[in-house]
Amino acid sequence: MGWTDADEARFAVARAAAEEARRRFEDHDPYTCRHSIRVADWAVLIAGHVPGFARSRLRVLEITALLHDYGKTFIDPAVIRKGDRLTDEEWAAVRTHPDLGADRVPVAREFVSPDGIRWHHKHFDGSGYPPGDMKGPDIPLEARLIAVADVFDALTSPREYRGDPREYAPADALELMREMAGAELDPGLVALFQSVYDIECSRHGGKVGASTLQVRSVIGTEVARARDLLRAEIGPFDPRDPLKGRRPEPRLVDRLVTGLVRANLDRASATNIVRYVLRLPLDETFPPSDLAGAPRRGTTPPGGFLHHVEVCLDLRRLPPEAAYAHVVVFMGQLWLAVGERREGGFEVRLAR
Ligand SMILES: [Fe+2]
Structure with a gap:
């Protein structure tokens, strides 16, 4: 069956x-x-x-x-x-x-x-x-x-x-x-x-950190959950163009976000995942003005950070919705962020 x-x-x-x-x-x-x-x-x-x-x-x-x-x-x-x-x-x-x-x-x-x-x-x-x-x-x-x-x-x-x-x-x-x-x-x-x-x-073309592996499964699990919720709402859809070019009604977005929040996530992360699944534009979590320096690559594999799976950001302040490990948007992609207070600001590690 x-x-x-x-x-x-x-x-x-x-x-x-x-x-x-x-x-x-x-x-x-x-x-x-x-x-x-x-x-x-x-x-x-x-x-x-x-x-x-x-x-x-x-x-x-x-x-x-x-x-x-x-x-x-x-x-x-x-x-x-x-x-x-x-x-x-x-x-x-x-x-x-x-x-x-x-x-x-x-x-x-x-x-x-x-x-x-x-x-x-x-x-x-x-x-x-x-x-x-x-x-x-x-x-x-x-x-x-x-x-x-x-x-x-x-x-x-x-x-x-x-x-x-x-x-x-x-x-x-x-x-x-x-x-x-x-x-x-x-x-x-x-x-x-x-x-x-x-x-x-x-x-990932090389070694990955525990956080990366975990994140992949977290983001993958949540994206799959969001797609399941969407399927229950609108029936079968093409993941590359789920709404067939139409704008979603706001209540659909709300219902999907609420579904993810009930399952696992904070609201900001759930909103990012739902927008990703619906192929809507993603809002950057960290305003460039909050960055205290250029993004650095993480400690794991070599390579340029844009192709990289772990990135560190030094921030003057942490956007309120990014205060705990959750799914954020950086350079148009979904990442899991783990923030830590550092002298004069915060360090946030992103992994995907
Ligand atoms: Fe136990």
Whole structure:
């Protein structure tokens, strides 16, 4: 049976409920802020290369990965924020989060895999938790996919507040994950992730940073979501000329933007994505007068910045809508921006 607009609509409602729940539990822990979104993006990216992984199952996986740590909602936030120096008793409490999440996840069972949540800390060799005689391919595939995505995101994200500021380059993270293959992680999925990573790299003509890879999946996911929403509104369309040269009615733009905001995004990012999908002119996010110097290229691959996948901007001030990581427009293209305060202004790293 094919995927219908009715399926899409039902999943969009479930996805929005999952997103609400994710925001609630990530308030518990600054580290996990947006961690689950990234884990869901990675997990879906890998699963998309698993032969025969159906579209409906991909959508269930996305919701499951968004809520894989939902059980932490029920654990004392002081314990969750404490990081690695936990007492035995506190560790025991933390280890209950997969079961708590699986049993209490606030999404209908049709749209989520409780077992994917329950077993995401179970190791391929049977160690890990919760206890249970479960290992290798007996562990649900959703849980093994989430584990790979979870480990990669943890390794490539800064964790200063835990007293562990290390943040691995993606290649180093993948190297470490190869060492974990067969023990903590499913070796087949680690190899698949490696090849997905290589495919993404070759698309960019060289190495890419973790941010770039993540951004590609974020922007790609959101563009696809915007196109799905547009299809539900106007039926099939040609992506190169979706409105057949007509101007969109303002309410159409509003409905699409609202759909993206409900799913994932802030309003400014959603507006940029919708305008991109509708082939409307894009407004530059950073006025040239705010630039304190010429754009610099990022630290990853060589090449001129215009063809480049990572660019740094020094800004005297940050436009209000660019205050947090989100999709911006620079030189007529969509980028994900990560801003940081610097002496006398801001540095914004753009990646695409
Ligand atoms: Fe977890």
